[in-house]
Every structure is written in C-alpha cells, then in structure tokens.
Amino acid sequence: MAEEPSREQGAVVTEAAPTGQPRPPQSAAAAPTRDLRPQLAMNDDGDDEIADVAVKIENVGLWYGAKKAIDGVSLDIPRNQITALIGPSGCGKSTLLRCINRMNELIPNVRIEGQVSLDGQPLYGPDVDPVQVRRIIGMVFQKPNPFPKSIYENVAFGARINGHRGDMDELVRKSLEQAALWDEVKDKLNQSGLALSGGQQQRLCIARALAVQPEVVLMDEPCSALDPIATQRIEDLMQELAADYTIVIVTHNMQQAARVSNRTAYMLAQQDLVGHLVEYGRTEQIFTSPQDPRTEDYITGRFG
C-alpha cells in the first residue's frame, strides 16, 4: 500500500527530483486528512492489475437519438471496493453509471452499444431482463427520493415486489442497521419517510436499496444535496458497506473521491461533447501522479 502522505493538505511537494522525474503535481486532493478507503490489504495485491473484477464495462457507447453522449468506455470495477467516477459537468459520468444498471433504457430514443457484465454474465442481451439487473445492481440517487410511505414500507417495498418470503420485520431491521439508520428510526417506523432530514432520507434510500440484497450499489453524487455532517456520515457508511458490496460512486467532489475510493476514473467530454474515459487507476496514483495531462489539469483545478 502506498505510504501515507505526511504533508499537509494542499502544500507544495518539495522533494527533490534529481533524476529528472516529473515533479508530482500540486494537487489539492493529494493528502486527504481522513482516509476512509477500505482496507486494501485484503483485496488488493498492490499492483495495478485488478484481482477480482465484479463489473466489466466493455466499449460502452450511448446515443440520445442522433446525438452521441459517451463513446468507447471500458472499465473494470473491482469487487468489494469503492470506485469513483469523476469529471466536470456533462462529461457523461452519470450516464455511464446508469448504463451499469440499465436505467438509461427508460429514456425514449436511447441507444446503447458495447457490453456490461457482472461476474462474467452479460447484462445486455435478448435473454436478460432489465428488471432482474436492477435488483442485483442497486442505485442511490443524487437527491434523496424516499417514497411518500412509511419508513417501514419504504424499505419493505423492494423486497416485497421481488417476492421476499422470509421475515420482513427482520429484513427491514437489518437493512436499516446496515444503513446506520436503525437507532434513529426504530421507534417511528410508521412515520412517513418524508419527515426525516435530508441525510436520514438518503440513508433510508440506501437501506431500501440494500433490502433487495444487491451485489453492486451505484451512487450518483449521493452527498451533493447534503450538508457536510450528513456527507461525512454517508462517507463513513460507504466504507462499511464496501466490505459486503461493490460500490461505484459518481462525484463532482474530488476531495471526496480521494478520501473514499480505491480506484478513480476520470472522464471528460471533448469539443464534440462526447464523453469518454481519460484515465483510470488507483486513487493515489491518479491524484499524485496522473499519466494524462488532462487529468492533471483537472485535479489541480486548472480546469473544470
């Protein structure tokens, strides 16, 4: 595992580089003060090869009608780790995320090419039901969107429609515990989900996604509508969840990506407004020694 940077956040790197190596960029995100990344030692053998690929994205492209939105994106998402997609607004990171659980197909006139596979099983194809895909790959949205029902019903809904046979009370309790919300709501399960605060609503949405027992959890800027304290709690929660689930998050907050993720993918929409993948690698590497000058421009704040 890379050594913990001891310099202060944002300070200029002053180590001498006598052999003419390129100086690491002055990255605002190079030295996160809270490192929440899941323990890499267990799942990662330390080099750039991903040992256990959960989701394989192969050459995915998407068109809204005649207009191309993303082009030729290929990415391997490792199991039980947190992978972040970063990039400026409009670069296609949310679009790519929604390709993983086939949510883009709900928009009319959308065409998708390429393939996404989970554990080797292709998710796009005539014999694959998108409804099944969405059960196994859950999603949490940018703005918390609990159903206008009770907290209990919010969590139970997904399990119920997917034909859950066991003890519903137990499932609801377990999901709310996993989402770090049980203690706060255990006495008011019948209250409306909308009566909770923003951060609690987002944790409720996470609990409801976990109740259907997915393998992958996608999060589309889950903290952007929340205050910093709520954000911190959700980030802590992500770290706990990564032990059991593969997590992919989209974030426009570079510091969050640096704090929380094991791997980071940087996307960019060029002049023709088509989004593509610029660079993908381990988070420390992306933020301290990015290979592509465009990545370096973005993380040092020169652009985006």
Added chain:
Amino acid sequence: MTLSTSAAAAAIRSTAQVARRQRISGLSAWVFGGATSLGVIVLIFLAIDTVLSGGSRLSWDFLTSYPSRFAERAGLRSSILGTAWVLGLTVVMVIPVAIATAVWIEEFAPRGRLLNVVKLNLANLAGVPSIIYGVLGLVIFVRLLGLGPSILAGALTLFLMILPMTVVAAQESISQVPSSLRDGSLALGATRWQTVWHHVLPGAAPGIATGVILAISRAAGETAALIMIGAFAFIAFDNTSPLDDFTTVPIQIYNWTIRPQEAFRQNAAASIIVLMVAVMTFNLTAAVIRERFRGD
C-alpha cells in the same frame, strides 16, 4: 455607476413617474376585481331569483312525488332516481376506462406521432357539443344495440361524453407525479406496472378523484344528449333496472319550464335549487379533496 447620496435620496423622494405607474397599477387591480365581480354578481342574482321563485315549493312531498298534470302534485321523485341511476352507472364505467387510458398514454405508450395524434384527438373530443354525443347514442345504443331509451343507453352516452375530459384530467394528474419517484421504484427492480400501481396511481389519486368528480357534475347537468336518446318522457314509477325508461332532473326542469302555467315554472325553480345544491356539493367535495392532499 452609483448615485451620490443626495441624488439617491432625491430619486427615492421623487414621485412623479412612479406615482403615475402606481396609479395605473392600482387601476388595473380595480379592473380585474370588476371582471371577477361581474361573474359573482350574476351568479348571486340568479341564485336569489331562483330561490325567491321556487324556495316556497321545496318540501319533502315535492321530492317524493311523481310528475303530474297538476303542478301542485308534481314532484321530482322519478327524476332524482333516474339521475342517480344514470350517474351511478356512468361513474362505474368512466373510472376504470379513463384511468386505464391515462396510464397508457403517460406510462406505457411509445413516444411518437401516433401518441400525439391520440392526445390531440382526445382534446378535441372534449370540446364536441353534447348533442352530438346524443345523436351518437341514439344511433348506436338506442337503435343499433336495441337498448331503447333506457338508463343503460343514457349512461353509455354520458360515459362517452365525459370520457375525454376525465382522461385529460387524469393525464395531467399522472404527469405531475415526479419522475424521481418512478426512478426510485424502477431502480429497485420493480416492473413498470408495479411502479404504476404502487407509486404513480396513489400519487395521482387526488387529482384523478377531482377530475372524476368534476366530470360527474358535468354529466349531472346534461340535458341535450339525454333528450336526444329519448329520455323526455313521463315517468311515474321507480326505476328498478338499467333497462327501464327514465328521466333526469335537468330534463324535468326543461319539461316544466316550457309549460305555460306559472305554477310549473315554480316547480322548475325549485328543481333548479335541488340541482344547484347537488352540483355545488360535488364541486365542494372536489375542492376539499384537492386541498387536503395539497398539504400532504
């Protein structure tokens, strides 16, 4: 460019141009208020006139007697029953069909030219004069299907007449359910139908209920279409089957209004009060439902 202190103070104090604009604005408030009062005053005038003419005629006897050649003995019994039967049957038919149509249009139909044609036609149908629906009902339900001038034929005719406006109201209501709710449901692995049934329809229910109630109150006052299918009859028995001949309160009002005797016109005024109370109750219910769910 900032004003100096004295210039700013002068700008605030000076009233010439602002005063003129304010006068125009104040005047416009009166103009709008006047337009509103016009409608309200006319309504109040009509209401007072009707109550004065017919108020004395209202009684339990009046509501429970059959029509008669003698104005003093004539009553609304058969027309109230007829209205209840026809509206009841119409409601039972309109609610599922209108909701299903609106759900198809908003949730399931592939976007494209066909859908636009359907929506345009629906909007047009809502504006077709009711007597056309009467002619349609006469040809198809009364004659072709052989139902005669029965309650069923009347209900089917009214059903066709209020269907377009109900579908449009239901459509509006469904489209106002936020798409984030649908996304949340679909992302959990729900099918489109499950999403509609568990989330969209409950969310749209207050608006749909309001639309249905307003359509019913429109049907309650319908006269021309029902006269066309032959409901202009002397009914002196209680309706017990959908195949019975019938009459309705608006038709009875028309019937009495065209008689020369003054006493019949008094009866008509009393019936108008009954009808107005019914329609106002429907509208009030719709408003209460709207308000109750707005706060939620």
